[in-house]
Amino acid sequence: MKKSIFIFLLLTFVLTFTNACTIWQSVPGSSQTDEPFPIIDMHMHTFQWNKYGEPPPPNLITGNIPEARTNAEAIEAYMAEMDRFNIVLAVGSGEMEMVEAMQLSAADRFLAGTEFPRFTTPVNKRLEQWPNIDELRRLYESDKLQIMGEITAQYAGLPPNDPKLEPYFALAEELDIPVCFHTGFGPPMSPYMGDPDFRMRYGNPLLLEDVLVKHPNLRIYIAHGGYPFIEETIALMLMYQQVYVDISAINWLLTPEEFHAYLQQLMEARLGNRIMFGTDQMIWPETVAMSIEAIESALFLTEEQKQDIYFNNAADFLRLDKSIYLPGSTEYVDESGARVVEVVTSEIRMRPAEPGDQETVSFNLQLGGVTSTAVQVTGWDIDDISETDLLINGKEIELPQGIVADVAPKTVTIDLEEGTLIEGENTITFVFAEAYEGTTGFSILDVRILLRD
Ligand SMILES: [Zn+2]
Numbered sequence: 001m002k003k004s005i006f007i008f009l010l011l012t013f014v015l016t017f018t019n020a021c022t023i024w025q026s027v028p029g030s031s032q033t034d035e036p037f038p039i040i041d042m043h044m045h046t047f048q049w050n051k052y053g054e055p056p057p058p059n060l061i062t063g064n065i066p067e068a069r070t071n072a073e074a075i076e077a078y079m080a081e082m083d084r085f086n087i088v089l090a091v092g093s094g095e096m097e098m099v100e101a102m103q104l105s106a107a108d109r110f111l112a113g114t115e116f117p118r119f120t121t122p123v124n125k126r127l128e129q130w131p132n133i134d135e136l137r138r139l140y141e142s143d144k145l146q147i148m149g150e151i152t153a154q155y156a157g158l159p160p161n162d163p164k165l166e167p168y169f170a171l172a173e174e175l176d177i178p179v180c181f182h183t184g185f186g187p188p189m190s191p192y193m194g195d196p197d198f199r200m201r202y203g204n205p206l207l208l209e210d211v212l213v214k215h216p217n218l219r220i221y222i223a224h225g226g227y228p229f230i231e232e233t234i235a236l237m238l239m240y241q242q243v244y245v246d247i248s249a250i251n252w253l254l255t256p257e258e259f260h261a262y263l264q265q266l267m268e269a270r271l272g273n274r275i276m277f278g279t280d281q282m283i284w285p286e287t288v289a290m291s292i293e294a295i296e297s298a299l300f301l302t303e304e305q306k307q308d309i310y311f312n313n314a315a316d317f318l319r320l321d322k323s324i325y326l327p328g329s330t331e332y333v334d335e336s337g338a339r340v341v342e343v344v345t346s347e348i349r350m351r352p353a354e355p356g357d358q359e360t361v362s363f364n365l366q367l368g369g370v371t372s373t374a375v376q377v378t379g380w381d382i383d384d385i386s387e388t389d390l391l392i393n394g395k396e397i398e399l400p401q402g403i404v405a406d407v408a409p410k411t412v413t414i415d416l417e418e419g420t421l422i423e424g425e426n427t428i429t430f431v432f433a434e435a436y437e438g439t440t441g442f443s444i445l446d447v448r449i450l451l452r453d
Contacts, residue, residue, distance in 0.1 A: 036086040037307050038325045040314035041288070043150070043180060043223055043248035043278030045115070046094035046102045049074040051283060059284040061252060066283050071098060075105050078281060081288040082109065088325050089314075091180065091278075093150050100144075111318070113147035113180060114139070117156050123194045128156055133167050140175050148172045149180035150223060155190070157197030160208045173215045178318060180246070181208070183233075184224040206232035212240045216352055221276065221317060224249050227262055234269045242349065244317045245271070247309070248278030252290035260298050272305050273346075276314040316346035321363055330363075337452070340376075341365060343428060344447035350388075351443060353432040360429040361447070367423045370451045375428070378411040378446035379403050388442045389431040392420050409445050421449065 068074040093113030118129040190198035205226040221244035226233030
């Protein structure tokens, strides 16, 4: 969300809100276990400490003025909250200089995004600035950036399906870069107060539909829950199951009642596996605690659902190796006594796909004492012909025909030759090999490794 004027406008509300919002106190990020459950912040910003003025303005809800007076202090303040709440990964965007500073400070706990379009000041002569596509490509290919966005097209008066955005979506799809797309609302009175092109109607997430049809492999999540477009958000996510949503900003800007009512509707629509935690932290690190409290105080959520929102859904969306953050959690012993390591737990979808498209998953194994190994794959394909190649550590493994018979998922277990799996890091790659008669693609839903001593 872009906030320049918002802040000042809503300052007037602060006093009235403050009393009503004593619930928004800092609390521990998790309950019941000693080790707090890991959290991924899918939406924060690496803003300069003085982005909104010197001294910085108070938080809209609490009225507290941030303490940071240098950019380094601003980064430190957010990172202190990461430590306090076990935020293991943050997805942030801002200007490159601050993104790079954050990357240096957080190294392996930060995924860097680029926010665009930007606007020059002063407001009455503002110019829109869009990143150069070739430069963006270079930044992604050199791994300086890992996320596209937050894309805030609404502030430029563009609907999500505007042709101006097309090259960016095409690039993200080509390079398999996750996209954070601003949806929903913005600072009240924006068109009169610094964002003359802002249009509320362009916050409607359903306007992404044509983009999703054109770019079926785009990995996109919509920011701010699509609020307040609940029906359109549900409609979009029901039909397009690759779309995830973050609940940033609405979890601390709205009243707890309004946020909970909104979140509950998303949950009741069975979207609980695609809702991701985010803060939209800008210059107020206390919004981290406020955002967590908004989940902790949601009595309709089970512990498991909270963990999905805090961590699992984002880990699925980003295709992270969960075992890095949840040691031991992806491994169990089955009834036959085999050690089972869960390698893939969310859908790998190549439908539609082009020949050569592939997805690789990395995972760690401890093989000490293992005498036999097998891989168990659950998936489906509708045309009775295997278009899928399976490679383990680069070696092709025959995928039984049973898995490609019909739409109902089938599970096959394939015994592996000795030496196929190795101690430490392994990879599994699915390659879409060849299209037959237009019935292209496949889905892999679940992959497990079976280890027998
Ligand atoms: Zn936003």
